[in-house]
Amino acid sequence: xxxxxxxxxxxxxxxxxxxxxxxxxxxxxxxxxxxxxxxxxxxxxxxxxxxxxxxxxxxxxxxxxxxxxxxxxxxxxxxxxxxxxxxxxxxxxxxxxxxxxxxxxxxxxxxxxxxxxxxxxxxxxxxxxxxxxxxxxxxxxxxxxxxxxxxxxxxxxxxxxxxxxxxxxxxxxxxxxxxxxxxxxxxxxxxxxxxxxxxxxxxxxxxxxxxxxxxxxxxxxxxxxxxxxxxxxxxxxxxxxxxxxxxxxxxxxxxxxxxxxxxxxxxxxxxxxxxxxxxxxxxxxxxxxxxxxxxxxxxxxxxxxxxxxxxxxxxxxxxxxxxxxxxxxxxxxxxxx
Numbered sequence: 001x002x003x004x005x006x007x008x009x010x011x012x013x014x015x016x017x018x019x020x021x022x023x024x025x026x027x028x029x030x031x032x033x034x035x036x037x038x039x040x041x042x043x044x045x046x047x048x049x050x051x052x053x054x055x056x057x058x059x060x061x062x063x064x065x066x067x068x069x070x071x072x073x074x075x076x077x078x079x080x081x082x083x084x085x086x087x088x089x090x091x092x093x094x095x096x097x098x099x100x101x102x103x104x105x106x107x108x109x110x111x112x113x114x115x116x117x118x119x120x121x122x123x124x125x126x127x128x129x130x131x132x133x134x135x136x137x138x139x140x141x142x143x144x145x146x147x148x149x150x151x152x153x154x155x156x157x158x159x160x161x162x163x164x165x166x167x168x169x170x171x172x173x174x175x176x177x178x179x180x181x182x183x184x185x186x187x188x189x190x191x192x193x194x195x196x197x198x199x200x201x202x203x204x205x206x207x208x209x210x211x212x213x214x215x216x217x218x219x220x221x222x223x224x225x226x227x228x229x230x231x232x233x234x235x236x237x238x239x240x241x242x243x244x245x246x247x248x249x250x251x252x253x254x255x256x257x258x259x260x261x262x263x264x265x266x267x268x269x270x271x272x273x274x275x276x277x278x279x280x281x282x283x284x285x286x287x288x289x290x291x292x293x294x295x296x297x298x299x300x301x302x303x304x305x306x307x308x309x310x311x312x313x314x315x316x317x318x319x320x321x322x323x324x325x326x327x328x329x330x331x332x333x334x335x336x337x
Contacts, residue, residue: 026060029250033319034065041065048072053079061250062326063318075326076313084201084290084335085310093288097307100141100174107284110277112296112303113177117141118164127160129175134158138172148172179305182297184269188261192218195294196235196268196302198278199311201334202289208282209334210275212327214314215241215268216294217256233263234316239271243321252320274302281307290335 027041034041048054048064055078058064064072085094097103101117116129130136134155140148148171152163167175178193185194197214213235220229231245231253245253245263255262268274274295281293281304292311295302316323331337 022056026056029060030063030065032250033063036065053077055079057248058313061246061248061317062315066318067324071324074328076315076328076331078313080328080331080337081311081313084331084337087337088201088290088335089288089309093285094309096285097288097291097309098142100139100306103306104174107281107304107307110281110304112298112301113179115174115176118168118173118175123160123164126164126175127158130154130158130160130163133177135178137176137178138167138170139174139176140171141173151178179296179303180298182269182299184267185297187259188263188266189218189256189259191258192221192230193296193305194218195296195305196239196274197232197292197294197308197311197314198274199292199314200278200282200290201331202282202286203334206283208279210278211330211334212314213237213239215263215266217245217263219247219257231263232314234314234321235268235271239268239274241266241268243316243323246317246320250317252317269297270301277302277304 023042023045024038026045027038030036030041031038036044044065045056045059048059049056052072052075054064054075058075058077062075064075095102096106101120104111104115104117114129114133116126118126121129135151135153138150138152150167150170150172154163167173181193188194194215194217197212197216199211199214201209201211203209214232215235216230216232218230229247231247233241233243233245236242241263243264245256247253254264274297277295278293282289282291285291285307288307288309290309290311292308294305294308296305315326318324
């Protein structure tokens with residue numbers, strides 16, 4: 001599929017599905033850093049969507065209104081990320097990562113937890129699983145962005161048939177043992193498993209390029225996803241958080257609002273093992289060279305949560321970091337687009 005075809009198809013779908021309410025919502029976010037009139041912001045947002053292949057959330061989260069044309073041209077965007085996925089990740093690679101049942105089987109040695117698909121176990125086996133793991137996460141088979149995930153804390157004898165009926169009614173098929181995270185990670189926010197997103201590109205010569213290293217932190221939910229109220233910040237080469245956390249509404253946090261733990265300067269524990277695991281995962285998945293890997297850090301080391309074949313984009317927020325250039329040159333050097 002050619003670059004022009006992918007881009008035109010994406011732009012056509014966006015234009016067809018554009019929601020005016022979204023434009024005004026993102027313009028409202030931009031107002032936190034800009035005094036420009038709303039019509040000016042919206043016009044600029046629309047211009048950037050065409051000129052720089054930029055999503056509306058990209059424009060808002062990365063303070064594009066504050067940047068000049070040269071700076072704007074350095075930002076990686078979600079539409080560009082979508083094109084990399086469509087051009088380089090094969091259908092086989094996407095299926096390998098997206099099918100949670102298949103993922104659990106093919107990466108079983110790196111999961112660090114027990115997981116079952118309700119279609120593969122009877123009530124007796126399910127009861128035994130829940131007896132071993134009274135705290136579990138129930139997930140939809142094809143969920144995205146953390147949607148549809150629920151935490152269940154069970155006690156005593158569990159009615160496996162009733163549990164099965166409950167989670168099936170919620171569209172959940174995969175049951176995961178809840179991960180006990182490293183105490184340093186729990187100090188950020190103990191009510192979710194806080195993760196790192198390592199975005200990689202596997203080059204044809206076998207070289208693994210790390211495009212972005214991201215710390216994701218929960219805030220009010222059992223998962224740390226951006227879409228569920230979580231926040232993110234960027235990590236340096238040693239796994240140290242460089243900037244304050246940012247959430248989807250462009251709120252900025254130097255410390256976590258619940259725990260008071262400082263985000264700037266936070267050291268991800270066992271980070272050398274995180275990098276090692278990330279490279280192993282990338283080399284095991286040549287069918288999908290462009291992946292965002294979500295890893296949890298347990299007391300004994302990192303484990304893989306999932307691989308995202310259509311990874312979100314993460315970059316420093318200018319008003320929070322002081323950084324006015326994005327990661328597009330890093331992606332271009334690795335991918336060659």
